[in-house]
Amino acid sequence: MNLVIQPGMTYYRISNLFNIPLQQLINANPYTDPNMLRIGQVVNIPHYDVQEYQIQQGDTLWIISQRFQIPIERILAANPVDPYQLRVGDGILLPIRIDEAVLSFDQPYTxxxxxxxxxxxxxxxxxxxxxxxxxxxxxxxxxxxxxxxxxxxxxxxxxxxxxxxxxxxxxxxxxxxxxxxxxxxxxxxxxxxxxxxxxxxxxxxxxxxxxxVDLLNEGLPEEEEFRDLVLTINNQSTNFNNWKANIRGVDLNNQYPANWEIESNRKRQQPAPRDYPGPSxxxxxxxxxxxxxxxxxxxxxxxxxxxxxxxxxxxxxxxxxxxxxxxxxxxxxxxxxxxxxxxxxxxxxxxxxxxxxxxxxxxxxxxxxxxxxxxxxxxxxxxxxxxxxxxxxxx
Incomplete structure (x- = not known):
């Protein structure tokens, strides 16, 4: 989440307020001098996202803090507002610590x-x-x-x-x-x-x-040049399950200068779905x-x-x-x-x-x-x- 620097804020204070190791906070802001924070400057706070909340009748920062289990000081840091001047309908940002999955892993990557x-x-x-x-x-x-x-x-x-x-x-x-x-x-x-x-x-x-990877998981490429190339290499078959190589038929794990000549002499001599070490x-x-x-x-x-x-x-x-x-x-x-x-x-x-x-x-x-x-x-x-x-x- 982004945090706007307010008067008196330092990296050390932010680190304590958000319970983040100081070095991680510094690393999250590689282009910011930690000793030269300026009021109004925006810094990244790792491990947090923000949730928008609309002030309801009867709300106080204490009530909001208790409802969402967020320290008042943390809410105030994310919202430079007067805690005694909350108005119904106004929006504030609630800093929420990320503690659950962000990505899903239910299918192969393209x-x-x-x-x-x-x-x-x-x-x-x-x-x-x-x-x-x-x-x-x-x-x-x-x-x-x-x-x-x-x-x-x-x-x-x-x-x-x-x-x-x-x-x-x-x-x-x-x-x-x-x-x-x-x-x-x-x-x-x-x-x-x-x-x-x-x-x-x-x-x-x-x-x-x-x-x-995309050839395996998405099929033939849209570009005619590469469609024709892989079909030629694969004997016109659109079944690429045996394909290990890069798109032009070179096995990338046979490409390194560690007795490459041995592999070159005993493996395939032209582009193929697998086992061609390349021309050099x-x-x-x-x-x-x-x-x-x-x-x-x-x-x-x-x-x-x-x-x-x-x-x-x-x-x-x-x-x-x-x-x-x-x-x-x-x-x-x-x-x-x-x-x-x-x-x-x-x-x-x-x-x-x-x-x-x-x-x-x-x-x-x-x-x-x-x-x-x-x-x-x-x-x-x-x-x-x-x-x-x-x-x-x-x-």
Whole structure:
């Protein structure tokens, strides 16, 4: 919610009045100098929404405060009104703390739905940062969400593969539950999310491959150029359940310069629904955007969410650091997923990260079955993966 600064207001006073950690309040207003608040200036108050209320006969601020369980001081902060001059019919704003769901998760994400939900979250919870890190082949933004201020920098992404978009839902559900937990001061599985916020800086890219996800979940694109292209690649079939690639038939998780030549020689040699590594490493804008993000942010660890198998791949060519095993054992304990150190595969996102940075990288294969996994598995998969999200605080 927006708050108009009144005489005597400071960030410290606002923090106490609205029961918000001071640093979260400051982070929600990145372009405001906390030491230079001016009367009439507007600041964002995270974790709150406003409800309009019309003054009724007999109302006083005390009566309204008791009816809605809102401290009078908080009502006055949101409404620079004279408490002794309330008039029937006048409207005031009631600051309501957000303590329940803002989003629903009852269907797979499309890009437009993802964008809509991300915009809603950043407007409702202004302490998160949303930015565009690149664009897809079809010019759709690839979004990164950042939250937290800890020294531990963790990155998680989903939907590298088109027919694995349930991973986007899992990431968005965690982000949503995390924000509501911060707002309501209710822990998640006993984990205080304010502590998580203070100790972990989290980077999320919920949908690496928006064009591919929309092909699966919405069907053929409207643009004739891309309609013709995907039909040619897919042998004129409109069944895209087997489609993992981006819109021009390149497997984005075979795009990284970690023995890319091995995958190039033994996999498909032309655009295909799956398993074509592309004409060269990092030929695709989506893969480039992710590589640039990693190089910019210098993450301590990365997790790429895929489906399926309920396993966690965590090694590459013996280059992973010793702590990678400790971390994956905790991930395994809280999820029930089986850790697998080595597999005959190269050129993946986590392979490249381990090779280039010698830091822990993980490919987490959520759920079981045949891709695309039925959305009826979503709640079960989310509960399995929730422990992995939360354990990034402790390991």
């Amino acid at each position: 890009f437009s739905k993802l964008e809509e939900d991300l915009f809603l979250l950043v407007n409702t919870f202004p302490l998160i940062t949303l930015r565009e890190i690149g664009r897809s082949v079809m010019n759709k933004p690839i979004y990164e969400v950042s939250i937290g201020e800890g020294d531990k920098h963790v990155h998680i992404n989903g939907s590298f593969h088109a027919n694995e978009s349930i991973t986007t839902s899992v990431i968005m559900r965690f982000l949503h539950d995390y924000l509501v937990s911060l707002s309501s001061n209710e822990p998640i599985r006993g984990v205080d999310m304010n502590t998580f916020y203070n100790e972990v800086t989290l980077s999320l890219v919920p949908m690496v491959n928006p064009d591919g 490493p990092l030929s695709e804008p989506e893969a480039i955007a992710m590589a640039n993000l990693v190089e910019e942010k210098d993450f301590d660890r990365v997790l790429a969410f895929h489906t399926q198998g309920e396993v966690i791949y965590w090694g590459y060519e013996g280059l992973e650091p010793p702590e990678a095993q400790t971390i994956v054992e905790e991930y395994s304990r809280v999820s029930g997923y089986v850790p697998i150190r080595y597999v005959d595969s190269h050129a993946g996102f986590k392979d490249w990260f381990i090779q280039e940075y010698r830091r822990p990288g993980y490919t987490v294969e959520l759920g079981r079955g045949t891709n695309p996994l039925p959305f009826s598995q979503f709640n079960e998969i989310y509960e399995e993966s929730l422990g992995i999200f939360l354990s990034n605080l402790t390991v």
